[in-house]
Amino acid sequence: MSGSLNITAATVDPALLDLPWNLPLEIWPEDSIAALPKGISRHIVRFANLSGYVVAIKETSAELAKREYEMLRTLQRMDIPCVEPVAVITNRTSETGEILESVLVTRHLRFSLPYRALYSSGLRPETATRLVDALAVLLVRLHIIGFFWGDVSLSNTLFRRDAGAFAAYLVDAETGQLYDGLSNGQRENDLEIGRVNIAGELLDLQAGGRLDESIDPVEISNGIVAKYRTLWKELTATEEFDQSERWRINSRVERLNDLGFDIEELAIKTDETGTQVRIQPKVVDAGHHSRRLLRLTGLDAQENQARRLLNDLDSYRAAFGKEDIDEEVVAHEWTARVFEPVIRAIPRELRGKLEPAEIFHQLLDHRWYLSQNEGRDVPLAEAVSSYIDTVLRHRRDEATMINPPTGTFTAPISLLDADDTDDDWRSKV
Numbered sequence: 490m491s492g493s494l495n496i497t498a499a500t501v502d503p504a505l506l507d508l509p510w511n512l513p514l515e516i517w518p519e520d521s522i523a524a525l526p527k528g529i530s531r532h533i534v535r536f537a538n539l540s541g542y543v544v545a546i547k548e549t550s551a552e553l554a555k556r557e558y559e560m561l562r563t564l565q566r567m568d569i570p571c572v573e574p575v576a577v578i579t580n581r582t583s584e585t586g587e588i589l590e591s592v593l594v595t596r597h598l599r600f601s602l603p604y605r606a607l608y609s610s611g612l613r614p615e616t617a618t619r620l621v622d623a624l625a626v627l628l629v630r631l632h633i634i635g636f637f638w639g640d641v642s643l644s645n646t647l648f649r650r651d652a653g654a655f656a657a658y659l660v661d662a663e664t665g666q667l668y669d670g671l672s673n674g675q676r677e678n679d680l681e682i683g684r685v686n687i688a689g690e691l692l693d694l695q696a697g698g699r700l701d702e703s704i705d706p707v708e709i710s711n712g713i714v715a716k717y718r719t720l721w722k723e724l725t726a727t728e729e730f731d732q733s734e735r736w737r738i739n740s741r742v743e744r745l746n747d748l749g750f751d752i753e754e755l756a757i758k759t760d761e762t763g764t765q766v767r768i769q770p771k772v773v774d775a776g777h778h779s780r781r782l783l784r785l786t787g788l789d790a791q792e793n794q795a796r797r798l799l800n801d802l803d804s805y806r807a808a809f810g811k812e813d814i815d816e817e818v819v820a821h822e823w824t825a826r827v828f829e830p831v832i833r834a835i836p837r838e839l840r841g842k843l844e845p846a847e848i849f850h851q852l853l854d855h856r857w858y859l860s861q862n863e864g865r866d867v868p869l870a871e872a873v874s875s876y877i878d879t880v881l882r883h884r885r886d887e888a889t890m891i892n893p894p895t896g897t898f899t900a901p902i903s904l905l906d907a908d909d910t911d912d913d914w915r916s917k918v
Contacts, residue, residue: 497555498576499562504540505594510581513589514548523597536597543597544575551579551591553663558593560662567634570627571659572598572647598658601647605694613701617709620648621687623657625716628683629724631659637675639664641683643690680717684710736860736867739853742800785820788828790846797850798828827869834873835881842884852876 494510509521514533523536523543533548549557554577561574573596581589604620624646631638638645638659645661668675691706700706723744778795782788790798802823806812811819831852832845843851856872 493580494578495580496576496578497558501576502540505576505578508537508539508546510578510592511583511589513583514546514592545572545595545597547593547595548590549593549663551577554579554591554593557661557663560665560667561595563667564636564659564662569630569634569636569659570656571662572596595660598647598649601649601658604643604646604648604690605699614704614709617691617700617704618712619655620657621709621712622716623648623655624683624687625713625720627657627659628679628713628717629720632671632676632679632721633724635668635670637666637668637671638662638679639666639682640686641679642686644686676721680714683713687713736857738804739800739857740861742804743857785817786824786828788824788846790844794846794850797853798846801827801849801853831869831873835877839877839881842881848881851880855880 494506496505498505509517512518514535517535517537521535521537523538535546536543537546547554558574558577561571564571565573575594575596577591577593579591581591583589620643624641624643627646628638628641640661640663645659647658647660648655649658688706688710691700691704691709694700695704695706778793778799779790782790782795782799785802786798788795788798802820805823805827806814806816806819811822828845828849831849832840835848842848852873855876856867856869859867859872859875
């Protein structure tokens with residue numbers, strides 16, 4: 490091999506040196522290539538086995554390769570679903586001294602497929618719709634952090650199956666730009682690029698006989714616009730309501746959770762006329778809620794239980810103006826003054842009905858329904874009493890694998906309501 494390679498990587502895998510960098514990707518030998526399905530790309534792309542995993546290698550200019558490598562690293566640090574950058578390799582030359590293009594090396598996303606490979610015979614209508622929906626969710630996430638993609642398409646996305654739906658991952662960040670925030674014009678530009686590209690990609694599948702006859706490519710591509718705008722409005726719209734209707738906060742949070750979004754920040758501002766809510770969303774990986782709850786409170790719960798408890802913790806933190814206080818300190822306070830009093834208020838003979846985290850989760854549901862039905866913010870203590878008498882007493886015991894509770898019964902402790910001041914906390918604990 491003529492010359493010496495220049496490898497830029499956070500951690501260099503020595504196995505990279507074993508690949509035939511002195512050959513253009515177009516003529517790499519079969520024994521160097523991993524046979525995986527590829528999407529459509531303006532660049533030559535090859536897959537290769539490397540130290541027990543597979544990498545994707547894309548030929549491009551040195552400038553673009555370095556720029557995309559850094560952009561992907563930045564997106565990863567911001568928890569955006571995208572491929573993992575491995576290295577940039579420049580200064581490639583052939584055996585005869587011919588200068589070859591630089592390459593960007595990324596790690597192949599396991600269990601993912603390009604849209605063209607999802608079905609070998611024909612893309613069904615519901616599948617096409619789910620792919621576009623997944624891409625719309627990804628685009629919303631990118632726009633929230635200020636990322637302008639510039640080349641939104643199914644081809645620049647990988648898809649993983651996700652319990653009947655799909656999760657979308659960004660593959661190509663070559664045209665992307667990161668800003669402090671995007672204007673409406675920038676967002677609409679990205680959306681229009683995606684709409685046109687998706688229509689073209691589906692029309693291409695249709696021409697190749699790989700699209701269900703009932704699918705209208707233009708109608709499906711328009712779906713990304715509708716899905717995107719629904720998500721964007723739900724995630725960023727300001728909601729105003731009277732102070733007596735605080736249950737709407739939980740309603741908004743639940744709708745976001747149903748869409749797959751966690752709440753990173755819940756800021757509540759009050760004025761003379763009512764309460765204003767602004768929610769900044771953040772999507773997190775599976776298991777995040779359980780790990781965060783265990784770290785903050787020591788409570789071990791299932792993922793959905795943990796998510797619900799953390800939402801209540803975050804609502805408490807915002808409602809009592811404790812956003813500037815250390816999260817662990819507030820979590821300890823919430824556990825001692827909200828969660829534990831609720832559990833202690835459960836009669837001893839009913840404590841084996843459900844696990845504590847599930848009881849608290851059901852209590853929050855019960856309180857929400859009471860508030861909605863009665864058109865008022867039902868106090869927590871009232872909700873606990875109602876839940877015990879109308880719900881918990883009528884459940885069968887589920888403590889088949891849990892030791893019976895021991896120790897003396899503690900008299901119920903007064904429960905804090907959102908109407909109480911910080912001084913009320915101290916007097917009721």
